[in-house]
Each structure stands twice: as structure tokens, then as C-alpha cells.
Amino acid sequence: MPRFLHTADWQMGRTFSRFEAEDGAALVEARFKAIETLAGLARERQCDAVLVAGDVFDAQGVSDRTIRRVFNATQGFDGPWVLLPGNHDAALVESVWTRAQRLKSVPDNVLLALTPGVITLDEQGLAVLCAPLTQRHTYSDLTAAFDRYETPGHLVRVGLAHGGVEGLLSEDIDATNPIAADRAKASRLDYLALGDWHGTRQIDERTWYSGTPEPERFRNNDAGNALVVEIDHPGSQPHVEAVATSQFQWHQWREALSVNSDLERLIERLQALPATSVLDLRLSGEITLDGDERLNHALSVAEARIRSIQCERSSLQLSPTQEDIATLQADGYLGNVITRLRDLQEGEQGEAARDALAILATVLKDPRGESAS
Incomplete structure (x- = not known):
């Protein structure tokens, strides 16, 4: 019975210049604390993996210190973390991810999904189908490739993507990157873990946005959660629990x-x-x-x-x-x-x-x- 943590939209490196300096600094620190909270939650719930559906970083130009602190904050959970580039931190030829690799700051248990394909976590019972963004905006559905990806029959099939489900989300979503509303069914997914919508939202029984673990906007969209997902076996319906993670x-x-x-x-x-x-x-x-x-x-x-x-x-x-x-x-x-x-x-x-x-x-x-x- 694979159990994993679904999170997204950490937006590390975001600044809060509209606030007083003391308040802005506290809000920045809360985002690092949120990663530590996620690691603790994954450990306490005995999760097999943590899946991060894009926008780990708020921009490509964040400081080296921020990059190092992000990966240091994951140390509380020694299982695999799968990190997907989103529209804010797309996997460009030269990106925040290539800098992190040059800095040698990425722990061995943190897997960067920089290219489309499948990350097989056989010991954890998971096949993670990844659709990373390689540019800030795309106008085709990158998750369509999931239809062609073959995975071992004994592994739970989980999609990991960042973008807007077509026809269901408001026009003010961050990215133009479209995702078909029936993607989970069309690609035979047991679960589709999405990022870009900063609040927790269920699309269908197998498709969810986790939202950001620490709110950073004044929107009433149920932000500040992570999702603990359990799937008994391939083909079974996922059990999804939203767990509050925010400090503020x-x-x-x-x-x-x-x-x-x-x-x-x-x-x-x-x-x-x-x-x-x-x-x-x-x-x-x-x-x-x-x-x-x-x-x-x-x-x-x-x-x-x-x-x-x-x-x-x-x-x-x-x-x-x-x-x-x-x-x-x-x-x-x-x-x-x-x-x-x-x-x-x-x-x-x-x-x-x-x-x-x-x-x-x-x-x-x-x-x-x-x-x-």
C-alpha cells in the first residue's frame, strides 16, 4: 500500500516587500519552516515518498544560500523526494536546477525530474510519470505523453505535473500550461498530483491540487495544506487526506x-x-x-x-x-x-x-x- 505526500508551489526565494521588514522576514522564514514541517509529516505518517508538483523556487535567480537552505530543509525525511520544475523554475538549459547541481547541494535521496519520463521507485511501489516544464509557458498539454508511458503492472501509476486543468480553473492561475480534465483516466493514472493552483482542490477522484504548504497571498482558496495519499494497489481509488502545514x-x-x-x-x-x-x-x-x-x-x-x-x-x-x-x-x-x-x-x-x-x-x-x- 504505497503512501506518499503530495505538495507543490513552495515558491522559495519569494520576497514580501509590501510588508514591514520584520514581518516580511518572518514570512520568508515560514516558507523554510514549511519544508521542515513536510519532512516531519512524511516521517510521522511513514510515507514512502514526497512528490513536489512544481514551483519549488519562485524564480531562477534565487541566491545560492536559498538553494542550499531548501535542500537542507529536506533532511528530516530520508525517503525519496521527487521535485518537478514548474513555470517559475522551469528546467531551462541554464536554470536554478543546474546551479543546484553545480553547488552539489542536492542530497542523494532528492530526485530532480528535469526531463519528461518515468521515475521508478520500485521499493516504494511507485512509478512517477513526470511532465516538467522546460520553459515558463507552454501551449500544449505536456501530460499527453503519459498515455505512451509504460510502467510495471505491480507499481502504482502516479502523474506529476504543473499547470491549469482546462475549463475548470479561473483565468488568473499562474501559468498557461494546459492539462486535460480527463488526464488521469486517459493515461490510466491511479493519481495525478498537480501544482500551480495555490489552494487545495480536488478535480476528480484521482486528480488533486495540493496547494502551497505556506500561504503567500490573500486568497480564500484553502491554502496551507499538504496531501497524504494512500493507494492500496494499482487500480484502486486513492484515499486523500489534507493536512494543515501552515504557520501563518x-x-x-x-x-x-x-x-x-x-x-x-x-x-x-x-x-x-x-x-x-x-x-x-x-x-x-x-x-x-x-x-x-x-x-x-x-x-x-x-x-x-x-x-x-x-x-x-x-x-x-x-x-x-x-x-x-x-x-x-x-x-x-x-x-x-x-x-x-x-x-x-x-x-x-x-x-x-x-x-x-x-x-x-x-x-x-x-x-x-x-x-x-
């Missing part, structure tokens, strides 16, 4: 605020986030000055507790109430200024007006420039 959880919230209860619910959600969260928050609607102060406090507390928060609030208008203005003691001229800034938020100067209103409210609440207690 990425969340994308779009919140429209209009009444006080909206703000209360948002603050409660912020408080409930685990420390391993990466949050992209975009706010719209209206908020009072008092509500804005409470929101700022909640965001400040959350920023110190979770991994990262990025908050976009240019579409959130400050709408001071009469109580806000009375609290600020902004009668007469200042009251008129506040009203004018509130109205300007509707036009081309909206963002500048909102910032000015927030600054004015802060100054009026604490004219000495000291933080409010």
Missing part, C-alpha cells in the same frame, strides 16, 4: 461601517484573531470621531499581537456627530472647519480632507500633543 493564516477582510454595531463586530473579530494571522483590511463607509479613536486603539493593540495588519481606509469617511463636535469644544469657526472637511471627503480631495479632519480632532482632544490616557 492570511485573511482578507472587506468591511463597510455605517452604524456603531458594525464597528463593535469588527473590533470583536480583531480581538479573536490568533497571533499567527496576516490581515489585509479594507474599510469603507462612515465612522464617527469617537468611533475612529476606538478603531485606532483596536488596530494598535492587534498590530502588537498578530503577525501583520495592513489597513486601507481611504474609503472610510469621518462623519463627526454633534456629540463629537461638542466634546471637541469646536464651536464657531472650528465647528465650521470640521463641517467643511467632512463635506470635502465626498470630492477629489477626500483623502486629504479625511487626514486633516483626523489630525484636527487629535489636536483638539489633546492640545499639548500628549497621548490621551
